[in-house]
Amino acid sequence: MLFLPGKEISPESLQNPTDPDATYRKQYGHSTGYVANIVNAYNEENQVITHYDLEPNTYSDPKFTEDILQSLSETLSPTQKKIISVDGAFYNDDLSQEAKKQNIELVPSQLTGAKPNPDKFGYDQFEVEEKEQKVVTCPAGQTPDESYYDAKKKCYTVKMDKAICEACPLQEQCPIKPQKKKNVVRFSEKRYRNDQVRAKMETEEYHQLANSRAGVEGIPSVLRRRYDVDHMPIRGLVRSKIWFGFKIAAMNFKSLVK
Structure with a gap:
């Protein structure tokens, strides 16, 4: 009999002979089995779960969002504006851009990943002309000496006159870095958009949209306590999904029936 270290055992390895579809995942504690995702639609009077899915628990959160976007593209008119409030783990820039193609705005409760330096301006403070793909002004409103966009790396480069930067009252907060001939700053298109989202997160309107998730946050608890979804008396992915x-x-x- 061969025993392997835990790190060498695949999460998709057999966890239970009676349930070959179940997988193992070490997130929010150790868990074996399946993970579910739900979409809750609401108005001032009612709320209803419009979409649900259940997959092996190695299924990623962004993949659930991708599936929902695909489903909505097949069922809803693209002319109808839709807003989906999501947990930060279910959001990324690529999904946001795909959603916009369908006239859907993804509103994350937070952004995952490293947090920006609070003592520096966000890159959203640079004014970008997206059609021309160049930065037209810095956070202080100054015009760059040079600005160009690398389509392969999807990255903006800005070069500023050193004398202008040295006289700028905002230089301590600016992310630009001094180099031999010019002061230079580079930032990706994705980082620019994420900083735009972070700026929106500070607005009251955004707080109201993000707080709309409060209605769905309690649903998993209800499903566990009242409907005992953690102990369904069946095995296998298809049967579990139906149940x-x-x-x-x-x-x-x-x-709905009250």
Whole structure:
């Protein structure tokens, strides 16, 4: 019998002979089995779960968002503006750009990854002319000596006159770096858009949109306590997904028929 170190064992390895579809994932504690995702639509009077999915628990959060966008593209008119408030783990810039093509705005509750330096301006403070793909002004409103866009790396480069930067009252907050001939700053298109999102997060309107997730946050707890979804008496992905669907239907019925 061969025993392997835990790190060498695939998460997709067999966890239980009676449930070959179940997988292992070390996130939010150790778990074996499946992970579910739900989409909750609401108005001032009612709320209803419009989409649900259940997959092996190695299924990534962004992949759930990708699946939802695909489903919505097949069922809703692209002319209808839609806003989806999501947890930060379900959001990334690529998904946001794909959503915009369908007239959908993804509103993350937070952004994952490294946090920017709070003592420096965000790159959104540079004014970018996206059609011409160049930076037209710095945070102080000065015009760059040079500005160009690297389409391969999807990155902006800005070169400023050193004398202008040295006289600028905002130089301590500016992310630009001094070099031999010019002061230079480079930032990716993705970072620029993420900083735009971070700036929006500070607005009251954004707080209201993000807080709309409060209605869906309690649903997993209800499904666990009232509908016992952690202990469904069946095995296998397809059967588990169908059984979970019955739970969702029961919850919707109870929510709508009061």
